Amino acid sequence: MVDFEYTQLEPRYFLDKNWKHREGMPGLPDGISSSAEIHLSRKYWTDPAFAKQRKQKAPDYKTELREWTKWIKSVRVEIAEASQTEKIKSDEKYDYLRSEMGMNIIVPKGRIAEMRFKVSLVADHRVVAIDGFPKDVIKEKEIVKGKIKVAISKYFKFIPVIPPGVVDPLEIELGPWEFNLGSIKKVNIDFSGGLTSTPEWYLKKDGIKNDLRVAMTIRKPIKVKEIQGKVKAGWIYEPGFLKRVRVGTSARIIEIYK
DSSP states (O other), X not given: OOOOOEEEEOEEEEBOTTSSBOSSOTTSOTTOOTTSOGGGGGGGTTOHHHHHHHHHHOTTHHHHHHHHHHHHHHOEEEEESBOEEEEEEEOSSEEEEEEEEEXXXXXXXXXXXXXXXXXXEEOSSOOEEEEEESOOEEEEEESXXXXXXXXXXXXXXXXXXXXXXXXXXXXXXXXXXXXXXOEEEEEEXXXXXXXXXXXXXXXXXXXXXXXXXXXXXXXXXXXXXXXXXXEEEEEEEEXXXXXXXXXXXXXXXEEEEO
16 A cells, blocks of 8 residues: 555535534534534523523533543544545446545544545546445344244134133243344444445445545546545544544545546
């Protein structure tokens, strides 16, 4: 991998549960738009009406908000300003490229619980990511297994509720491969899928590493000579002692192919 300079994806905006800009900031007066940068929220801390309301609930609210904002802004996600891209094959209409991007995640305190990382491919003509890495990683765990009691009618149908004294139930030993009432799926890495100009990765828990790389197989028309990537991210940050927050970054432009 060629050594590139890195550009920062800084937390700038508060997001709602759908990872969109929220109408108001958590902990601040209603009506303050999330389009305001996080660090600009300080000017609202001294608002007289807001100060009176907050002091009734927490006398040290200013200190807590300063501390909270400081740790939010201390998280840094650095993305290489250019990806390492190579042509892997061509046909009559298209070139196929493999493009790999490096990322560093720096969290001085607490952790990032979830992250979404999105790349918008920009060129003179439409180019698409037909595949991506890492792909989906899903862990599944059975909820129920063991012994159950069932009854079978004369028509050899299962009776889910056994009337007392009507029939003697059978006890059956079941293994996890034979029966379970449900499962819990834990997605650690989820890729948005191919054939899109806006590939996206969702990462959670142990899917988030300090040094992370994502790669794409890109299909471009032969006449396209340059591709850029508009990169942005969002994440849920848990400082460890203050409330969690969902934030988003502004977009950065990186070089994909030239």
